[in-house]
Amino acid sequence: MVQSADIGHRVQIARIAQKIADPAQAILGYQELIIEEVRRQGPSEALPDLEKVLRAARELNALIEGLLGTQPSETGSISLLRHDLRTPMNAILGYSEMVMEDFDGSLSERLVADISRIIDESRRLLAQLDKAPETSSFYSDEKTSDEADATLAADFVRTMAARSSASPEKVGRILVVDDTMSSRDLLARRLGRDGHAVVVAGSGAEALRILETQKFDLALADILMPDMNGIELLGHLKSNRRWREIPVVMISGLKDYDAVVRCIEAGAEDYLPKPIDPVLLRARIKACLERSRWRERERRYLSEIEFEKERANALLHAILPGQVVKRLAEGEEVIADRVEMATILFADIVNFTEFAARTPATVLVRRLGALFSRFDELADEYGMEKIKTIGDAYMAAAGLPDPRPDHAQAAVAFARALLVEMARATGPEPPLSLRIGINSGPVIAGLIGRKRFVYDVWGHTVNLASRMESYGIPGRIQISQSTFEALGSSCMDVHQEVMEIRGIGKYITYLI
The missing domain is CATH 3.30.70.1230 (Nucleotide cyclase, GGDEF domain)
Structure with a gap:
């Protein structure tokens, strides 16, 4: 019950953060579009003020993201946030209105619409912040003032509790590729405990040699390897007709957003940061294996459909010219x-x-x-x-x-x-x-x-x-x-x- 209550509290905190974060993220997104548009088409004189709005929007989002890390024991988070958010919000509103006034007539219709949207979202953010209850009220016996959030939290707790009745875990053959012995050994032991058949490779070249003789349901590959990095290995797999259907999850301690994007673009199924969270690892592997099996079923069904189509076509050719x-x-x-x-x-x-x-x-x-x-x-x-x-x-x-x-x-x-x-x-x-x-x-x-x-x-x-x-x-x-x-x-x-x-x-x- 304590754990369920804790989940409920975290959900309520997340809901408050989300209500505040949504307009803040919209402000940042639209401001990035505005600056791109002005850099292409002008007026360039507006860029200094627009850059100030962008910096304030980033500061605003960073402050709100901090709320998501709030622990149940911490109190007064919303009060502090109300105070801290005033400075970036005032900057966003002030400079945005100033740009609208100073460059009236020289802004395109799209820029006027986007800047107006930022002003509206800023005011909406202030309204949401003023409505937010104190964090301390989550941990008293009193009902929260937002009944919808309380209901949502309760529903989420019930959903999490029902997870134990899900279907049994599915296992598969997994190839682990990592040049660090301790990392691949740890992964192999964790996966083995879950019933998976695991084969390890210390390099990309060794992984390719293993793939020549064995079949796998999933591959886990480190990005940073000396002879062939993980992205290069991924490219080899996706360019080979025999291996391209194997789902690949990339693993790395590299905290780089561009690397994640590059892996997904190259065909990776997922990305896991080091150190690997065992619970997250288990969930990602289960999801990958399930998707792989669904794709295999789809290929089988499509093959059967194609066979029946060819058979019907042959029959039609036997009857008609x-x-x-x-x-x-x-x-x-x-x-x-x-x-x-x-x-x-x-x-x-x-x-x-x-x-x-x-x-x-x-x-x-x-x-x-x-x-x-x-x-x-x-x-x-x-x-x-x-x-x-x-x-x-x-x-x-x-x-x-x-x-x-x-x-x-x-x-x-x-x-x-x-x-x-x-x-x-x-x-x-x-x-x-x-x-x-x-x-x-x-x-x-x-x-x-x-x-x-x-x-x-x-x-x-x-x-x-x-x-x-x-x-x-x-x-x-x-x-x-x-x-x-x-x-x-x-x-x-x-x-x-x-x-x-x-x-x-x-x-x-x-x-x-």
Whole structure:
């Protein structure tokens, strides 16, 4: 209870100091900005008075910072502070108002606003100081006059008391780098007591050699080392892909703000001054390890997301042409193209219905799947675009979505390869034959559907290609007049026929 009361007293003191410190820090911050602005743009004649305001603001903050070190047994702190603050506050107010009067008209709007803000903050500081209760009242049985601060202190005490119910400490593998044997030994013993696995290195070079063969969750590195200082070691770690994710806490007796900033800029996770407070060390290491584990989880989740994304992308490429996938990724909503000249191919397995009726489902699906998978491979080999399968029929196109001048030649070569594959694939099973029809001409190609994307083609050219197949002969390739003309001199060994085709009438076809 004594400890809880002491924490409560310190919180109340800190709250009073904070209420006074906030406007004081604002004054100092704005005054620094004002001087920077005047040095760049003028009026330079105002600088002497503004420098006096800056010195007074720094003195003001130093006095207030002293209140934070007040012990519970000390009394009269606020009374003394009220008296001591008058001098810098009077200087800030007096010189700021003098600058506003003397340089009226030559100050920019921003400078006028900032100086006015300093004057307002100074008056607010005086008001806060006059409201502050005596420090001695914290230690009597009487209630503080500021009920809000008392409530805040009580809440903080309860929060501190609830810390014991937190989750158990997490441990990790820690690399300690320090050229002083006693320092690294002390650190290793402290960390070992907390259950961490600790490896020590006496120099930056030794630390790099250890990292080549071992993995660590955290590194503690001294800044001042002879062969390679801590900032240089940090640079090596952050520039190496294998080590850059290791959190590094810098440790040093160097009381230099610039060194701290440089370490954080170079990628340090945290900074601890020497001599190291064991409680603070434990808290910082726990926080670093927890952040490291969260980052590892994030990397794992991102990796899983990327894997699923790649898998979905591969599936999309298996269903749609690559160019169409790219257009979808770029946000194109309606994908539709008029292709002036392409060649459409239909291949249908003859008597497949009778074969399906007497064949077990698993055998049927396995045989058809193996056959069409081989057709897909041949389509890639001959530069054909598979459109779809319709039951036991296979539909492909040449010359879309990317145009090609030899679309007819590619389709006929692909058709011949299909017949060869069909003959090769029969084996001991009941023989199956293929009937193929080809037609060339203009088509409409596009993507339809949202639940299940389908890239399809439409038009008279597609319908006639289907007729070429359905009126064809098993084991042969039947092509239309337009395909025959597109083939030109490359068409050899064909048999011309005149057929009566439903919906079209008499039509000249060619059998290959």
